[in-house]
Amino acid sequence: MTGTPATLLRRAVSPARHEGSPRTVLLVMCTGYFLVLLDVTIVNVALPAIGSGLDADVGGLQWVVDGYALALAALMLTSGTVGDLYGHRRVVLYGLVVFGVGSLACGVAPDLPVLVAARVLQGVGAALLLPGTLAVISRAFPDRAARARAIGLWAGIGSLALPVGPLLGGALVDGLGWRAIFLLNVPIVLVALVWAAAIVPESSQAQSRRLDLPGVLLGSLVLLATTYAFIEGGRSGAATSQVLTAVILAVLAVPALVVAELRRGDDAMLPPTLLRRPAFDAANVVAGIMNMGTLGTLFVLMLFLQSVQDRSALLAGAAVIPLFAPLVVIAPFGGRITSRIGSRLPAAAGLLVAAAGLALLVLAAPHSPYPVMLSAFLLWGTGMGLLTPAVVAAAIAAVPAERAGLASAMNNTARQTGGAIGIAVAGAIAGQPTDAKSFVRGFHVVALGAAGLYATGAVLALLLLPGALRPGGGKRREQRASV
Known part of the structure; x- marks a missing residue:
């Protein structure tokens, strides 16, 4: 292919030459989701190195993480609506391009303000990319049970980025420096862009809605x-x-x-008719709680492992693999459970199991051996594996099929909003890791607070999330909710 960048981009977003099977479409959409999650975990393991390289304190590091999360949360609803109106395939492809450019800018950033601005650009790309992947999957699998299983696979394959990110990020930081974690995204984006352009069919709704x-x-x-x-x-x-x-x-x-x-x-942007559906509201609140507790605690945890326990980036990344590995194994299984019994029990069970793991982190001390934290990581990750597909499936099942893009965007917005606030709160509570004693006390407060939030979310899930997905049941729920 030859021509200007604009010409190449127009060719890329032209209609797919060969429409792929639903499973192939699912796989390429999982690649986009993989990129978004890979960036989260890789950045967390690189925070101490970024702080040293750019002379940034904990507040500066919070902006490195939250610059991405804020852009993602602020624009995801808009991109979901744009996808519903003009086609989710096109929005996904543009999202890959913006994400790749942002990653390149992060990799060459000369100082902290430029890095934060580039992280915001990455977040814009992710906001275009993430809701579109789930909307494409929802249209590829119109049957509710098959869709729930596909969402479980989407969560599982995408979640491979969670254990891969810390280990790969630690190796890159120790071997090549923190800039390599961003530059790694560029070739992955190029492969995903070519692949998606070739096989993903276009979809849009004939509506006259305007952007808000x-x-x-x-x-x-x-x-x-x-x-x-x-x-x-x-x-x-x-x-x-x-x-x-x-x-x-x-x-x-x-x-x-x-x-x-x-x-x-x-x-x-937040349609009142959707917000009057209790199951939809509950799914979004639980999603916000999930990321608020997880990303806030993870931010402090990675600083604890490296700055307090004096691990290298590689060893810190290896230490948290037992936290993320259960997501890869359990999320597809959780999707199958959700397709059979609904979202209520898997979500509540996941929240309670994760809460138990988070509460165990109060045993972590500057010189405590690794097995003290291992059980906490395993319980925390197991709970997340049950929770993630259940809460996403609940949000999509609570709305009409033609609002799938908006529903997935609202659910992901709730997650990213919760994550951004969680990181801000956790960093403010823990303070600077240079004061180890005070930092560890703050770390314990953050972990216990997250456990309490998860327990509260479990009660909400039991009260409001849907049970078994019986034939026709979803339609009846939608009719009752719209009355």
Whole structure:
């Protein structure tokens, strides 16, 4: 292929020459999901090296992680709607391009502000990419039970990035430096882009809905102001007036967002008709709790393993493999369970098992042996493996099929919003790892807080998430919810 970059991109997003089978489409969409998750775990294991290389404190490192998460959370709903209107295949392909450019910019960033800006660009690409992958899968598998199993495989294959990320990231950081973790994405993006362009069919809905720019702007303001308040408020010497201003902006933006969304009705970024469905609301709240506890605790955990227990990046990455490996094995199994008995029991069980693992992290001390944490990692990861496919399937099953893109985007937005806030809160509680004694106390508080959140989520799941997916049951639930 020859021509300008714009010409090549137009050729890439032209209709697929050979439509792939549902299983092949599932596999290529899992590659996109793999990229998003790989970036999360690789970045966490590289945080101490980034801090040393760019002279960044914990607050700066929080922005490295949250710059990505905030862009992802703020734009995912919009990209889900764009995919519903103009085609999820096209949005996925553009997402791969933006993600690849952002990864390259991260790899060559000369200082912390440039790195954070490049991470935001990565987040924009991920926001275009992630909801589209799940929407394409939902259309490739119209049967509810088959869709639930496919979502389980999507979660399992994508979750391979979770154990691979720390180990591969640790090896790259120790061998080539932290920049290699971002540059690694570039060839993967190129392969995925060519593959998706060749086999993924286009899909869009003939609708006259418009993009909700006021909703996007106000929602982004709420997320940014809230995250800024937590991150900067936790920094020693932070300007109190700036933090207070961020809090005021967040408080004022919330009712403004509610009013704006009510005025736009079904054209809203957060459609009121969907938010009046209790099962859908519960699935999104549980998804937010899941990432708030997991990503917040993981952020502090990786600093603990390297800065307090003095492990290398490679050894720290190897240490958390028992946390992520159960996701790969259990998530497909969890998808099959969900297809048979519904989301309620798998989600509640996953939350409670993960809560037990998180609570055990209070036994971790600066000189404690690794087996002390091993049981905590295994329980935590096992719970996540049960929970992830259940909560995603619950969100999609709670809405009509034509809103699949928006439903998946809202569920992922809830997860990323929870993760961004969780990282901000966890970093503010733990403080600087240079004060080991204080940092370990904060680490224990973060772990216990996450366990409490998970237990609360389990109660919510038992009360509101759907049970068995019986033939026609989903349709009846949708009819009752819309009355």
